[in-house]
Amino acid sequence: MSYSTHTTPSGFLLPSIHAAQAFYTKQRNQQTQAIFTENWSRLILAYARHKRLFTLRLEDAETSGNPWDEIFRNTRINRRLFPNHLSHILQDMVSKNLAVYDPPKQTSSVLLFWRTPEEWADVLYEWADSTGLMNSILTFYDITEPVVPSQLSDIPVAILRRAINVLVKVNRAQLIAVADGEGVRFLAQTGR
Amino acid sequence: MGCLKRYTKPVDGTIPIPALLYDDEDLLTSQEGLGIYDGTQKSLRHQSGTVHATTHRLFYIDNSHPGSRSFALDLSHISRTEHYAGLFTSSPKVTLHLHSIASAGPSSGTDAVGNLSPSEDAFGTWECEVCSHKNPPGLSPAASSVCSLCGVPRSSVKPPIAAPIPSKAKASITSSHHLSTSLPSSSANLLALGSSVPPSAGEVRGENGEVSCPACTFLNHPSIPACEICGTSLPRLRNSINGHLPAKSAPSSRPTSPFDNDDDDDDSDLGDEGIRMIRLSFRKGGDKAFYAVMRRGLLSKGWESKGRRDGTTASTPRPNPGGISQSGINGLLQTVNTTATAAKTNMNDALQDLEALMVKAKDMVHLAEELNERLTAINAASSSATSTAAASASSGPNPVEPEEATFIRSSLSQLGLQMANAPVTLDMIRDERKWVEELARELAGVLQSGNGGTGKRQGVWDAKLQKDGGMMGRRGIVGLDEIWGGWNRARGVALIPPSTFLQVLPVLPAYTSPPIHMRTFVNSGISVLHTPPYTKAAFASRMVSLITLSGPRTTVEVAHEERLPIGLVQDMVDEVEEAGEICRDGGSGGGGGGIGVDGTEVWWCVNAFREYVWDGQVY
Numbered sequence: 154m155s156y157s158t159h160t161t162p163s164g165f166l167l168p169s170i171h172a173a174q175a176f177y178t179k180q181r182n183q184q185t186q187a188i189f190t191e192n193w194s195r196l197i198l199a200y201a202r203h204k205r206l207f208t209l210r211l212e213d214a215e216t217s218g219n220p221w222d223e224i225f226r227n228t229r230i231n232r233r234l235f236p237n238h239l240s241h242i243l244q245d246m247v248s249k250n251l252a253v254y255d256p257p258k259q260t261s262s263v264l265l266f267w268r269t270p271e272e273w274a275d276v277l278y279e280w281a282d283s284t285g286l287m288n289s290i291l292t293f294y295d296i297t298e299p300v301v302p303s304q305l306s307d308i309p310v311a312i313l314r315r316a317i318n319v320l321v322k323v324n325r326a327q328l329i330a331v332a333d334g335e336g337v338r339f340l341a342q343t344g345r
Numbered sequence: 346m347g348c349l350k351r352y353t354k355p356v357d358g359t360i361p362i363p364a365l366l367y368d369d370e371d372l373l374t375s376q377e378g379l380g381i382y383d384g385t386q387k388s389l390r391h392q393s394g395t396v397h398a399t400t401h402r403l404f405y406i407d408n409s410h411p412g413s414r415s416f417a418l419d420l421s422h423i424s425r426t427e428h429y430a431g432l433f434t435s436s437p438k439v440t441l442h443l444h445s446i447a448s449a450g451p452s453s454g455t456d457a458v459g460n461l462s463p464s465e466d467a468f469g470t471w472e473c474e475v476c477s478h479k480n481p482p483g484l485s486p487a488a489s490s491v492c493s494l495c496g497v498p499r500s501s502v503k504p505p506i507a508a509p510i511p512s513k514a515k516a517s518i519t520s521s522h523h524l525s526t527s528l529p530s531s532s533a534n535l536l537a538l539g540s541s542v543p544p545s546a547g548e549v550r551g552e553n554g555e556v557s558c559p560a561c562t563f564l565n566h567p568s569i570p571a572c573e574i575c576g577t578s579l580p581r582l583r584n585s586i587n588g589h590l591p592a593k594s595a596p597s598s599r600p601t602s603p604f605d606n607d608d609d610d611d612d613s614d615l616g617d618e619g620i621r622m623i624r625l626s627f628r629k630g631g632d633k634a635f636y637a638v639m640r641r642g643l644l645s646k647g648w649e650s651k652g653r654r655d656g657t658t659a660s661t662p663r664p665n666p667g668g669i670s671q672s673g674i675n676g677l678l679q680t681v682n683t684t685a686t687a688a689k690t691n692m693n694d695a696l697q698d699l700e701a702l703m704v705k706a707k708d709m710v711h712l713a714e715e716l717n718e719r720l721t722a723i724n725a726a727s728s729s730a731t732s733t734a735a736a737s738a739s740s741g742p743n744p745v746e747p748e749e750a751t752f753i754r755s756s757l758s759q760l761g762l763q764m765a766n767a768p769v770t771l772d773m774i775r776d777e778r779k780w781v782e783e784l785a786r787e788l789a790g791v792l793q794s795g796n797g798g799t800g801k802r803q804g805v806w807d808a809k810l811q812k813d814g815g816m817m818g819r820r821g822i823v824g825l826d827e828i829w830g831g832w833n834r835a836r837g838v839a840l841i842p843p844s845t846f847l848q849v850l851p852v853l854p855a856y857t858s859p860p861i862h863m864r865t866f867v868n869s870g871i872s873v874l875h876t877p878p879y880t881k882a883a884f885a886s887r888m889v890s891l892i893t894l895s896g897p898r899t900t901v902e903v904a905h906e907e908r909l910p911i912g913l914v915q916d917m918v919d920e921v922e923e924a925g926e927i928c929r930d931g932g933s934g935g936g937g938g939g940i941g942v943d944g945t946e947v948w949w950c951v952n953a954f955r956e957y958v959w960d961g962q963v964y
Contacts (some may be wrong), residue, residue, distance in 0.1 A: 156953075158960055168961030174897065175950045178931035184930050188954050199962045232930075 165203045168196060171224070180243060186241075193234075193242045194251055200224045207245060207309050208255065210262040214239040218272055219260040231278045242245055255311055259299040273316035281339040290329055290336045349383040349623065351389075352443055353418045358411030362404060364395050369649070370401045373639040378629030381405060384620035387739070390414050396625060398639045400647030401485050403441075418623065421648050428636045437632035443621040473497060485648060494680065496673045556580065595811065595867070598656070624820055624866035706839050718759070720753060782856075784841065784849045789856040791835050792817045792874070806834050817861065822875040822909065825863070848872070866916040867923075873913065885921040897930055897948035928952040 156172040170176050180186040197209065204220055213221040214236045246252040259341050264268045268276065274340035277296070278312050280303050283286055297308055305313070315336050320326035329336045356365060362372060374397070381391035390407075391414060397404040400420075407414035426445045431437035472483050473492035480493050490499050555564035556579045558572035571578045627635070793815040813819055817830045825846075835842045841849075853874075854860035862880070865872040877883065891906060892898050898906075904914035921927055930948040 159601070168959055170954060171961070173950070173954070174930040174932075175928040175952075176954075178929050180928050180948075182922050182925050182928065182952075184925050185952055185954070188957060192954075192957065192959065194960060196961060199964065202964055203962060319881040338574055 158270055162183045163204070163223065165200060165223065167224070168192065171196065174229060174230055174232055175225070177234055177238070177261045179235075179238045181191055182251060187304060190242050190245045194246045194249070197242070197246070198265060198267040201265045207265060207307075207312065208262060209243070209252075209265055211243075212235045212261070238247070243291060253311075255309075264309060266312070270312070270315035270319050273308070273312060274319035275307070277313075277316050278320060280305055287339050287341050290331065294329060297335075327345065349381070349388055349416070352422050352621075352623070353405075353416035355413075356404065356406075356415050356417045358394075358404075358406035358415030361762070362406070362699060365404065366399060367401060368481070369945055370399050373398045373400065373642050375407075376627065376629075376631045376635040378627070379405070379629075380436075380626040380628055382624035382626060385624075391416075393628075396635070398635065398642055400642055400645070402648075403639070413773055419648065420643055423643060426636070426640060426643065428632070431632075432628075437630070439625045439627070439632060439636050441623045441625070443623065445621060451889070471498075471499065483741065488871065493675050496676065575708055636674075649718055703839070716753065781845075782852055784845070785852045785856045787836075788832055788849055788853060789861075790827075791815060791832050792861060793857055794818075806831075810835060817876065820909075822873050822879040822913065825874065826872055826911070827873040868919050869916050871911075871913075871916060877918075881924070883922055884917050885924060885926045888918065888921055889926050890947070892927065892949055893951050897950045899946050903904045922949075925952055925955065 154342060156169040158169045159167045159172065161167060161240065172259075176189060176192075180189060200221070200223070201207070201209070206220055209221070213219050214225045214234050217226065224234075225239075240260065243252065243259065246265075247254060250266065250269070252263040252265050254260055255262060279291060281291075284299075284301075292311055293313060295307055296312065296313060299306060317326055317328065320339070325340055325342060327338045329338055362375075364371060375395060377395040379394055379396045380390045381394075389404060390410075393409065394405050394407040394415070397406070402420060403418045405416050405418075416440075422443045423441050427442070429438040429440065447491075450959040458752055471489075472478070473480060473495060475497045476492065476495040478492055478494035480489065491497070492499065540651040548940070550562040552901050554567045556567055556569075557564055558575060558577055558579060560577040561572060561575045563572055563574045564577055565572055569579065715787055791810065810816065811833075816828060829841070829843060829846050832846070850863045854862055859876050861874050861876060863872055864875055873879075878887075888903060891903070900915050900918055903918060907914055918927075922929065927949045928951075930950050932946055932948060
């Protein structure tokens with residue numbers, strides 16, 4: 154039996170496996186389930202990047218009418234992903250550092266790393282460099298809500314902090330306490 | 346002289362001691378060569394005998410006249426004991442100081458009095474008036490005064506009317522007569538405590554000492570034992586209600602010194618009733634051991650363990666909470682336990698019989714063979730006889746009627762003892778390996794051709810087997826339990842135990858065509874025998890091609906397709922899933938939340954994703 158890919162109204166290309174009925178059911182066979190989990194996490198991350206979604210909650214699979222409908226529901230074959238299956242997938246993603254539970258110590262909501270903190274750090278540094286903000290002190294708000302929309306617009310503070318921490322470790326940024334919270338100063342690399 | 350007479354009961358010493366004991370009485374020790382002193386004087390009639398100490402009594406069995414001179418003494422009468430080691434020609438002695446009769450009473454009301462016939466009281470069966478339990482005979486008087494099942498005292502339910510119950514009342518009467526001259530107050534006390542009638546019922550008295558009948562309240566003259574109006578036996582009159590065992594203090598206050606016993610001054614002071622002691626003179630030694638055992642018996646108060654409870658329940662309506670009893674719920678549980686034990690014993694006996702029968706199986710087969718041969722011979726002889734009889738016309742009657750012969754043979758065949766198809770048994774073939782092989786051959790017959798070792802018999806089962814061409818003639822996969830049952834059914838005798846059955850299975854493929862193998866499912870633990878089309882691989886490929894051709898299928902549909910039980914197919918499908926050939930689809934309902942737990946329909950799809958490569962959006 155062959156399945157075909159499908160493009161959603163929002164322009165996202167769904168993989169062919171998304172059209173397979175069994176893809177939505179949790180498998181008892183561990184190898185089969187591993188394949189399914191891997192493809193689900195890839196699908197989730199790709200879609201999150203497509204839609205610039207940073208958080209995913211279990212309720213998103215439960216109820217309709219949220220941005221995730223396009224991948225969690227397949228009305229063409231009348232199948233949908235169930236929360237307990239999604240929970241299993243999220244657990245796997247967290248264990249592979251593709252996501253973190255946020256807030257911590259619960260398992261119903263995750264922060265998705267469709268870019269790893271290292272990749273985000275590069276993006277951040279590039280952005281500071283290209284916008285001429287090197288060596289000036291920026292608050293987190295300046296970064297997440299820039300006047301000119303950037304790749305970093307609306308980035309959750311938790312991810313931003315991780316990215317900054319990556320930069321701090323290699324001496325390319327410095328965390329500074331400012332009046333209304335925290336600030337960061339990007340340092341120009343002497344070697345660059 | 347009075348002590349022996351008053352405190353002891355004559356027993357027939359010709360009866361062996363164990364037969365004299367109550368059911369709840371144990372023999373502790375015995376010592377021969379004893380003489381008895383009644384008080385301080387030798388009792389001339391009891392000078393050579395054996396004394397047995399039990400938990401309840403002391404028996405003296407006379408050597409020369411066991412039938413007439415033997416007696417028994419209740420340990421409950423004994424208040425103190427003394428041991429005298431002996432000096433020069435004087436033998437060691439044990440002195441038994443006795444309670445006055447009245448104070449010994451409460452704990453064992455009936456046997457306080459010697460002249461109560463034991464055969465009437467202790468050794469009779471009686472029925473409890475509350476629970477109708479038939480109490481067995483043979484218990485000690487103390488124990489038998491209470492129903493062993495429900496614990497209700499024997500006669501407290503209603504005032505005694507008929508013969509068996511008034512035994513206590515009778516005892517009371519006789520004792521009061523017997524003792525009234527010397528011990529009026531204490532005997533009355535005994536009556537009050539030992540009385541079978543509840544106190545509340547019998548205490549109403551008229552001004553002149555009339556006794557109120559507990560049944561009709563008529564005031565009877567105090568000396569009448571039974572009500573004049575209705576005949577109910579009356580509670581006995583009490584003369585002194587306040588007198589609390591006045592006689593009990595007598596032994597302790599009475600100055601008795603062990604070394605004064607040779608003097609007769611006690612006798613003169615207290616009279617005949619005063620000397621309440623009996624001495625055992627150990628002519629042949631053994632006194633120390635005997636004395637120790639007897640003292641232990643006295644201290645443990647074996648006669649009281651039940652008697653005390655009886656005393657309390659009889660005198661007060663309040664139950665004794667701490668009493669370890671044979672009655673009440675404990676008694677019921679104990680009865681149940683006893684019944685269960687008996688049933689188990691019976692079952693064990695029956696199983697042993699069965700094993701013995703199995704051992705004899707070979708003999709039976711031989712016997713049948715012999716009988717068969719003999720019948721054949723006789724038949725042949727008789728047929729030749731009839732042929733000659735036609736010529737001579739004067740031959741005697743045939744030794745066996747043909748009808749009888751037929752009957753015997755058909756009986757034998759029904760029993761499965763026809764020699765032509767006797768089942769293989771262990772003792773027929775010595776070598777175990779060969780035996781297993783023979784069994785495998787037989788089983789192969791049962792499975793595939795319908796005529797195993799015993800298949801020639803005429804029976805519904807065999808007919809069905811033959812029609813189907815064996816148990817696996819039409820089916821390719823059958824549960825092990827069914828095969829085992831079917832095989833034993835076909836054998837009829839000398840059934841194969843499961844252990845042997847499992848031994849046979851590994852060699853089975855060599856004797857079957859197509860080879861039949863055993864297979865055990867991991868999930869359910871069920872074992873089956875199957876033909877080659879039902880191996881894991883063969884079934885998997887068949888199932889995959891089925892769902893490839895006709896789309897997803899449920900387990901039920903697959904079972905229908907395979908014409909197999911659903912449970913069996915479920916196990917096989919599970920193994921195919923385990924191999925990763927197929928994957929599950931819980932349907933639009935998610936199969937119980939996506940898991941596809943049992944109870945919701947699961948559709949099986951080909952697992953086409955093992956080589957899947959991402960073909961969606963890429964960044």
